Amino acid sequence: MKNAPLSLIALVNSSPRETRSLDRYDSIIVGAGHNGLACASLLARAGQKVLVVEAADEPGGLAATREFHPGYKASVAHSIGRFSEALLEALDLSAHGYQPAVRELPLVGLDESGSHVTIRSDSVTGVDNVDAKAYRDYSRQMARYADALKPFWSKTMPRIAPGGLRDMLTFAHMGWAIRRLGKADMEEFMRVASLPARDLMEEHFSSEILKATLSWDGLLGSRMAPRSPNSSVLLMLYRMAEASRGAHGIPSGGANGLIAALVRSAEASGVEIRCGTPVSGIRIDADEQGLNAVGVTTAEGEQIAAARVVSAADPQRTFVELVGVEYLDIGFTNRIRRLRCDGLVGKLHLALDGLPEFTGLKAPEGRLLIAPDVDAIEFAYDDSKYGRCSEKPVMEIVLPSLADASLAPAGHHVLSAHVMYVPRRLKDGWSETAKQAFAERCIDRIARYAPAIRDLIVHQEFLTPADLDDEYRVTGGHWHHTEFAMDQMLMMRPTYEAAQYSTPIPNLFLCGAGCHPGGDLTGLTGHNAARAILR
Amino acid sequence: MSQYDAIVIGAGHNGLTNAAYLAKAGLKVLVLEKNDYIGGAAVSRELEKGWYYSSCSYVCSMMRQAIHRDLDLSRHGLLLVPYLGTVNFGDGDERLLAYHDEEAAHLELKRHSPHDADAMHRFQTDLTRYSQLIRKTLMRTPPDPTSFKPRDIMEFLFLAKKFWAMGEKEIYEYVRFFTMSAAEFLDDYFENDMIKAAMASPGIIGTALGVYSPGSSYILLHHVMGDVDGSIGAWGLARGGMGAISQSIASALKSYDGEIRTEAGVDKLLVENRKAAGVVLENGDEIRSRIVVSNLDAKRTFTKIVDKGDLPEGIYEKAKNFKIRGSSGKVNIALSGLPKFTGVPDNPYLNRGGQGFCGSLETMERAYDCWKRGRWSDDPFIESVIPSAWDPTVAPAGKHWMSNFIQYCPPKLADGPWTPEKRDQFGQTVIDKIERYSPGFKDLIVHMEVRTPHEIENEIGLTEGNIFQGELTIDQLFFNRPFPGYGQYRMPVKNLYMSGSSTHPGGGVSAACGANAAREILKDLKRPNTVPEDDFYDE
Amino acid sequence: MTSESGTAEGRFAGERLKLSPFYPRQEELNVREAWSSWNGYKFAEYYYDTEFEYFCVRNLCGTYDICPMQKYEIKGRDAETMLNRMVTRDVRKIGLHRVAYCVWCTDEGRMIDDGTIFRLAEDRFMLTCGSPCTAWLEMSAWGFDDVTVTDVSDELSALSLQGPTSFATLKKMGLDGLETAKPFDIRLFPYHGETLMVSRTGFTGDLGYELWVDRKLGLKMWDELYAAGADYGIQPYGEAATNMARLEAAFIMPAMEFNEALRTVHFEHDQTPFELGLGWLVDFKKPHFSGRAALLAEKERGPVYTLTKLDIEGNRPAEGAHIYSNKRCTREIGYVTSAMWSPAVKANIALAMIETRYLDGPLWAEIYYEKELRHHSRVVRCTQQSKPFWTPARARATPPPEA
Known part of the structure; x- marks a missing residue:
């Protein structure tokens, strides 16, 4: 222990x-x-x-894993x-x-023409050398910050007022952990911590797909877009706190x-x-x-x-x-x-009777991202501000059945996608038609990267945040x-x-x-x- | 041998203030200005015979009264006059009139929502509390969070004490407020969209954020924390236009034997032995001085004036990454008469205030969406004021001029560079919108001047036309402004200082940046301090 | 909800003060044109002469317009639970057709406002208070299934009738059965097709009633009341006389004795009920109400300040005076919130906020006064009073005397 x-x-x-x-x-x-x-x-x-x-x-x-179609199972959280x-x-x-995942799921920024960007915790492929080097520096820097913050995620936070000495010590400890990074790192941390994902990416990288892909873990699950200041870097650091540095896996x-x-x-x-x-x-x-x-x-x-x-x-x-x-x-x-409890992530489940082929990808392993650039994410978010579904949704796709064969009949597969941004309250109200129309829109988006996907679909299910509220009793x-x-x-x-x-x-x-x-x-x-x- | 003790680059109001305090302390000071007039963005210019436009900034509330009093600006011709009542225009027929009188204001709010009329008291109380805390920092140099020097530690203790004194609940509320979006912050108080829109609009002025962007509630506070004679949130006009502020500070500067040279654009900072030693003008002249103060924005200072080779490693990149985004436009209009607006009582008090064409939260946010896409909205947010209704010196008798500030206007268009035609189309969009609320408005127009970020940058040198000399987001506020490690007005090159709005406390015609910088300079030069720290607020 | 202001009906429509339903009579009687405002209503500071009006209340009877006062109807299955959680008293103990004086606080136990709750039915209440309270009431009602809050301020005509002849006046007006009404009782009378509600309540510390009727019957009620009261010396009285009467009764006023918590900028510059001497309104037998935990802690700790009734030496009103623990004025321990020379009790009276720990010792006030433009100060001894300054037996007598 x-x-x-x-x-x-x-x-x-x-x-x-x-x-x-x-x-x-x-x-x-x-x-x-x-x-x-x-x-x-x-x-x-x-x-x-x-x-x-x-x-x-x-x-x-x-x-929890549930059967969304006879023989096909999925859970809302599709990787860890x-x-x-x-x-x-x-x-x-x-x-x-x-049994923890044996392999890390790479984060793959999909590109329509097939020149994908693949990010692992220690390297990135599919970008030029400058970006590849920048990524190494960037990930080291972020890892230092994540390590400095790590102890506080498992601490009880102090109360400010009548807390007494122990509470004050937690604050002092926190300040010291950040100061211990060194003067330059501390200064940079205090600036970077509140940056919008987009600005952070612009400062480091030139590849559009890389920028969008690295932004993803600062935004997923939140009411934030790449231009939203103040919270996304903290979310990234939170997700990088364990030794895996935020790389996902499927146990x-x-x-x-x-x-x-x-x-x-x-x-x-x-x-x-x-x-x-x-x-x-x-x-x-x-x-x-x-x-x-x-x-x-x-x-x-x-x-x-x-x-x-x-x-x-x-x-x-x-x-x-x-x-x-x-x-x-x-x-x-x-x-x-x-x-603020309104979720903005929808969930698409596809039951497939074969393994889908994504242009330029050997095997659809990893978290596959459809978010060609940061503006694509930003503009997808814009629609949701007015109670509409994204015109061009962005999403993270995983085929959990690749790691766990029990999720689908032999040779068959399950495609699971977190889709952003899907408002809890649609302006005109959610209906079965509205849901199906949006699911079709999502599948259209996927088809641009996996052209034959529609032929494989046995069944499809789309869960809006409102559905998650009903089904899992999670407000919003x-x-x-x-x-x-x-x-x-x-x-x-x-x-x-x-x-x-x-x-x-x-x-x-x-x-x-x-x-x-x-x-x-x-x-x-x-x-x-x-x-x-x-x- | 230095010709001057100090050279200040740029005769904006902060540069002039900085120079005035240095001169007051007995230094030999020269202010260099590239234009043939002084004032930077605080100017009054006769662009049409008989009309004096405050062509950039147009109202003020942040001007520090300590400086006003200390530099004796009233004797140098400055009179700040509060103006009453703003009319906010909704997307349709809704009008929200901001009365000065508390009972009238309450009745007007009640017309829209009894709940909100009542909640307004709590809102104003909370904003006042937040303003008071922030205002205490305006005339103080931010402490360095990485430093263990007694001075920095004492300053942190001072701030912590003020923070602590708010009580546990308010400390949390304050942090919450500071990081939220204006729209979400307002949700805690109000239910009516017209009221929310009117209250949220200060949260976007001058910034590349929308009402739904986290951080915009601080911008809101930045705009309402000012005051006129203690009445928080009140706005004032300078008699004679905003140029009167610069002129009065310049006059104070001259009374201390300071020197101003116009049409003297600076090309380069002269650096010797890694120390600033003077400047080279665009005409090649070299002027030497013990110290140099740049009143230009941080990006311009470190990417244009200072040679990259003279900078320590990493500073050039920091300057390049400095967020200074153009997001606003300005349309100045000379009018042959006072415009009348539909749905507004024909009441001389109301017609002399300002106009806020905010529409709704969605309208404002959609305008931001357009900006993100490199376009301007057909339905932009416009904040207007007709100073001539109060000030007899800025337009011929019976005639008027109207200042229109537009949020948003992109510095770069998606469909190619700005051209005079596109600029005029932008101006047309603005007057079309005003005409919607004031039929016949266009017939009153005598002359019109349109400024996009492109014009603002070219004329007064604000990078991208950003009115704050840099975004007011947490990563660029307080000790992070302009860059972490340089929040105390001393810059990476020895003997180089900054005094503009790129430094704490940021944009707005407050003169605080220039004054705070002067205090630090005098400390380094071992001269007695001439700059007040107290702002005469009895809080 | 009515909206009196508007932009359509005239240039200054939105800025003009609203007029009370009694305005046609008030206008006639307000000989001095001494108007101020209250909650957006045009309101008489005094009508003819403050002292004359004051003596009317103490000696005969007078009417005070309470139309501008805020009135909310709170009804529904959860109305009692909602109010019970909001105020510090136990609302379940307010009987049908009874009134209770209440205060309500923030979570931190700081007083938001005070007012009265009328129980009109099992599931229907009226709450009255001095300042608009809609936002707090709606916040308090959120999360309950069945409770609605309606601002009925502009739907009622409300008039306070106070003074020794008030009972006789109402009797003459034909309201039978009032003699059994105890303080804080409500009686209902059929009145021109509507209901006239009379509560034995008031803000003068004397015998008095408050009359509530549909807005359209206001003027008729005024006229009938004045006809009945003609032989009993009925007169209107304004804000100034009210302020005198309430101070003698030691009743607190917002912005004088307490600062409404939701409008307080500085930490703990507002007050708790214990500081205001209203601890008797805080019912800890009730398992829960908003602010209970904070108030329990406050009770155990003891309030830092205590609102104290003072009888002050001499006759110079102690308005704005500071209170000291010694005659040399070296230790400042409090401040006067309201003060005046009481014509009825012939005493120099005041309410003062004084640090509790000094209450056992001597109290001195430094009084500032002016004599023909010369300004003076004087340090005088203060004596604490345990009871309100004015407590006539008739205020509580049932049946009340007729004069």
């Missing part, structure tokens, strides 16, 4: 076992997404009696970028069957392979997981002593008691729907209300539960008074992506929340 954060190891190994009554849970976790499962495991390992309740029939949330390595070890996931069994291991690990530590059990409310005890979270009520009316409730659901759903505003202060409620269908932006980060995520995983209601905690550090398949919010609860 040499890579695990010390604090975590200490907590897992040495926390005193709580004394408890036999019939009551110590913690109920609402939602069996990866963060909920990670949090549950850590709590159980510290001796708690833990129940995870999940609305869907399978655990996994946005990473930076699951916390410390957590992998702490939960012993490899012992529970987790054995796909994203679900990770979930399955998390479930086994959790069950091995005694966690009870009940799927198909939607929660209709978090029960609040209200008396002269004030408020106290005492359990949950399921949709069927069953009341389950616990010493605490930990919600992996997004903050809006947790506070507004499950708790109810009558138990919250008005200003706090308003801060939850104004969280937002991957990160709420926008990953500077004003909703660190001690402001989701808002102050709930940014340390505890909430204004005693014994109610948060552990979902709406907390620090944020979304993606990282397990970090679950980890951080468990530590805060055990502290």
Whole structure:
């Protein structure tokens, strides 16, 4: 466990076992997404009696694999970028069957004529020597910044005011970590951190496809475009924090392979997981002593008691729907209300009866990007500002069935694409026709790079953010539960008074992506929340 | 032997202010100006007989009263007059009238949305709080975050103390505000689109960002944090046009025996032993001085005036990457009478204020989308004011001149370079839009002057025609302005300083950049400080 | 919601003050043309003479126009829950046809405003307050399934009738049954096809009532009230006399005793209910309300400042005076918020915000005054008063006396 954060190891190994009554849970976790499962495991390992309740029939949330057509399966999260390595070890996931990706998925910037740009964590091909050298310098620079920030993603953020010495030390530590980069690097970091992706790229590279492709991980999943200042570099650095430097991979069994291991690990530590059990409310005890979270009520009316409730659901759903505003202060409620939760990523699933051929590509391996230049991304975003789907959508395509044959019948394949930008609220409202029309538009775009694709399509499915909201109970269908932006980060995520995983209601905690550090398949919010609860 | 103690390149208002403070401290100062008039972007020019256009900047609110008072500018002829009431025009028939009187303003807002009328109090309270914190920094030199020098540490402690004093909640709200888009920030207060559009419009003026771009709420604050005699957010006109500001500072400079030379464009900075030693003029003359202050923007200074070979490694690239994007146009119009606008009461108070043709958030954002594509919008955002309704000196009696500021206008067009024909088409777009709200407007036009970023750059030397001498985004603000490591007015070449809006606190006719630079120069030259730090705000 | 202003009807339409439904009578009675404004309404500072009007309230009865006051109707299944979470008192305890004085605070426990809540039905309330509060009410109502907030300020005619002969006047007007109405009770009367609501409330600390009726019946009500009150000395009184009466009753005013929290720029320059002596309005038996946690902490810590009722030596009104802990004025411990010479109690009275920890010691006020253009100051002793300065027994008596 040499890579695990010390604090975590200490907590897992040495926390005193709580004394408890036999019939009551110590913690109920609402939602069996990866963060909920990670949090549950850590709590159980510290001796708690833990129940995870999940609305869907399978655990996994946005990473759960589902059959979208008989024999064809996909999950919303189609690859994994930076699951916390410390957590992998702490939960012993490899012992529970987790087999990480053997190969890194390169990021491929597709070019219509076939001269693609292929980016791996240490090199880039398909560009001239100047850009290739610039990329090496750039990736080293970014890696230094990512390393400087890394410790803070797995820390509980301090509160500013009455925090006392420990909080101040976290700030001092943060300042020191950045200062330790050296004067020149620190100065550059303070400038670069808020740059729009486009400006950062313009400063380093000349290849249009390279610029667009490298921008991608600063934008994906967010309400941001290449010209949007302030948050995309931080998102890139967040995604580069693990040793993989943000390179994605598909583990054995796909994203679900990770979930399955998390479930086994959790069950091995005694966690009870009940799927198909939607929660209709978090029960609040209200008396002269004030408020106290005492359990949950399921949709069927069953009341389950616990010493605490930990919600992996997004903050809006947790506070507004499950708790109810009558138990919250008005200003706090308003801060939850104004969280920006509208997702902008749609999901296209194609069931294919063969392997599609992309012009100029030996095999469609990697994350294939249709975003020929940064303006293409910017202009695709422009449409969404007015409640329309992009005229020329940009997208990331993965064929997960290449890595995990179980996802499609033998010889068949699944194409999975994150499509930007797809508004949650279409100006004229979402309808089946509108969805199909947009899916066709996406397939047209793909066909420019894989001309024969249409002949292979057995079935197609398109999920809008509104569909993700319905299907996965994620407000707004937002991957990160709420926008990953500077004003909703660190001690402001989701808002102050709930940014340390505890909430204004005693014994109610948060552990979902709406907390620090944020979304993606990282397990970090679950980890951080468990530590805060055990502290 | 130096002929001068200091040479200031560029007689914009900041350069003049800088020179005035140096001269006041007893230095022998020369200001060099390439044009045959002074003022840079703060000018009044008689481009049509009898009409004096403030051809670039047109209103002011950021002018630091400490400088006004300290340089005794009123004795040198400066009078700043607040103007009342702006009419905001919606896409259709909506009009939002900004009354000065609080009760009237509330009733008018209530007409659009009772909720928003009420929320306006909270909005103004919050903006005032944010302004007060920022304003404390305007007349101070930013600390260096990498430095361990007592002075920098003390300055950080000073700022931290002010920051801390806001209380936990407001600290978060402040950070949030600082990084958001104007539109999203306003969503927390308002529901009515007309009100949001009117409030968001200061968030895009002069900047290559849209109302939905993160960072535009700071721009909004930058425009409303100014004041006229303590009334935050009020705008003023200079009697005699914006040139009166430059003229009065020049007059102060001369009263301290400073020298100004016009038609003296600088070609090169003279560098000896890695130290600035003077300048070479375009006509080949060499003038030597102990120090040189560039009032030009950062990009122009380091890519045109300073030889690349004289710069430490990396500075040239920093200058090249300095974001200074032209995004605004200006149309100055001489009118034979006061235009009347539809849907606005025929009320002499309202007709003397400004006009904001903001339309809606979407209209403004679409104009930005056009700019991104190298075009101008058919329906641009226009901010107008008719100074002659207040100022009897800028147009013949009974006649008027109207200043129209247009957001956005691209510095480079997608379909080839700017030509006089395209410039005129742009002007036509603007008057077509005004005509929509003021039938018969075109018949009043006596003379019209159109400035795209191309004209602004060529005439007054602002790169790309950017009115702030560099974008006001976080990567270029405070200690990052103009570049990290050079936020204290000293530049990479020894004895070279900068005093223009490329330095902290940035654009706007505030004179603070020039004054702050003078304070640092005097410190280096071991002269007593002549520059005020306090801005007389009792906060 | 009515919109009184507009751009179409005249050059200054949007800037003109609105007129109360009682304006035709007020205009006639406002001999001195002493107008100011309140919430966009043209409003009398005084009508004839402030002191005369003041004595009317203390000796006979007077009417005060409360049309400009904000009135909101809050109704729906969740109305009670929504209000109960917003204000610090327990709204569930307000009986049908009862009124309660309430305050509401930010999350930080700083006072936004005060006002009265009328329970008109199980699921219908009226909330009145001095300043517009729409945005906060809508923010408070967000997230509830069934509650609507409507600004009814311009739909009602509302008139306050205060003073010892107020009960007799209403009786003469034919409103039977008012004698059983206790303070904060509401009575409803059929009135020309509509309902006239009378609440035993007011802002003078004396016997008094407030009358609420549909806007169109306002003038008729005024006339009938004045006809009935003719023998009881009825007179209108304006802002200035109200301010005198409320100070004697030790009632607080925004922008005098407290700064509305949502309009406060500087940290903690607003006030908590405990600082204003309104701790009795904060019901910690209620499991939750907005600001509860902050106020609980404040209660445990004790308020930094306390609004204190002072009887000040001499007769010079202590307006704007600073309070010191000693006669040499070396330690400043507070400031006077409102002050005047009270004609009824013949005392030099004031409300002052004083640092709580100094309340046990001596209090001195440095008073500034002017005598024929010469300015003077004087340091005088202050005595704390535990009760409001003016507390006539008739204010609480049920049935009330007729004179």
